[in-house]
Amino acid sequence: MQLRIYFNPAELNFVETSVEDIYIVIDVMRATTTMTIMFEQGARHVLAAQTLDQALEAGQKVPGRILCGEYHTETPPGFDFGNSPAQFAQMDLANQELVLTTSNGTRALFACPNDSIRLAGCFYNGNAVAAAALALAQERHSNIAIVCAAEYGYFALEDTACAGYLAQELLQQYPDLAIHDSTHGAITIYENYPPATLLEKARSSQDLLALGQKKDLEYCLSKNSSTCVPMVTGVEAETGLLRLAYPATELVSI
Numbered sequence: 001m002q003l004r005i006y007f008n009p010a011e012l013n014f015v016e017t018s019v020e021d022i023y024i025v026i027d028v029m030r031a032t033t034t035m036t037i038m039f040e041q042g043a044r045h046v047l048a049a050q051t052l053d054q055a056l057e058a059g060q061k062v063p064g065r066i067l068c069g070e071y072h073t074e075t076p077p078g079f080d081f082g083n084s085p086a087q088f089a090q091m092d093l094a095n096q097e098l099v100l101t102t103s104n105g106t107r108a109l110f111a112c113p114n115d116s117i118r119l120a121g122c123f124y125n126g127n128a129v130a131a132a133a134l135a136l137a138q139e140r141h142s143n144i145a146i147v148c149a150a151e152y153g154y155f156a157l158e159d160t161a162c163a164g165y166l167a168q169e170l171l172q173q174y175p176d177l178a179i180h181d182s183t184h185g186a187i188t189i190y191e192n193y194p195p196a197t198l199l200e201k202a203r204s205s206q207d208l209l210a211l212g213q214k215k216d217l218e219y220c221l222s223k224n225s226s227t228c229v230p231m232v233t234g235v236e237a238e239t240g241l242l243r244l245a246y247p248a249t250e251l252v253s254i
């Protein structure tokens with residue numbers, strides 16, 4: 001079993017990807033942390049949209065859906081909530097369906113091959129997402145790919161550090177995993193930029209601090225606080241949104 005790490009979703013355009021691989025998508029600040037917390041709070045589904053318009057349309061289509069997301073960190077007009085993990089952590093989302101669109105994280109899910117298994121990974125569910133990816137890869141005799149959402153196409157320190165952290169977790173749980181240069185690079189970055197250092201140095205941390213979202217950083221930079229592993233379980237035919245669930249009891253269309 002092999003592990004490859006992509007530091008930017010665009011890299012997927014230049015390699016031969018396999019639909020059989022298990023893709024862990026990381027957007028530490030904040031999309032994949034937020035998704036994990038939504039399920040932690042009881043959400044039934046999170047529907048990931050690629051654009052604001054797609055999200056608005058999907059929100060209007062089904063009454064009762066909660067429309068969430070951001071455009072340049074702000075809650076867009078017409079949306080119920082933004083993309084704050086700290087805010088969702090205070091909400092009872094039992095059985096709710098949420099539509100989520102964000103600048104980088106939800107798009108990174110779409111950058112992976114259609115019909116592939118995609119898991120939302122972050123520091124917050126690190127241990128659990130590594131275990132889930134390994135179980136799926138073993139069951140399917142496939143490889144694992146970690147895809148960093150990055151930041152508007154640019155390298156993101158916190159996503160890469162988290163990729164290194166997940167790589168360490170994967171190697172601990174499955175020492176026979178074959179790794180490549182990208183894994184050595186990500187682990188070195190994690191060792192030099194653990195969460196406490198990311199808080200100080202990562203640009204996204206600075207941006208969130210400037211916006212008064214310090215509480216979000218506590219969630220985004222906390223390790224192994226959840227066993228929830230959001231998984232793409234299909235595509236909503238009418239809207240094209242990716243449906244995520246946890247537990248993924250509906251693994252029928254992939």
Ligand SMILES: O=C(O)[C@H](CS(=O)(=O)O)OP(=O)(O)O
Nearest residue numbers: 029030031073102103104105
């Ligand atoms: O909501 C976020 O934190 C970001 C937006 S920005 O990059 O901080 O402007 O979106 P995400 O897709 O979660 O990275």
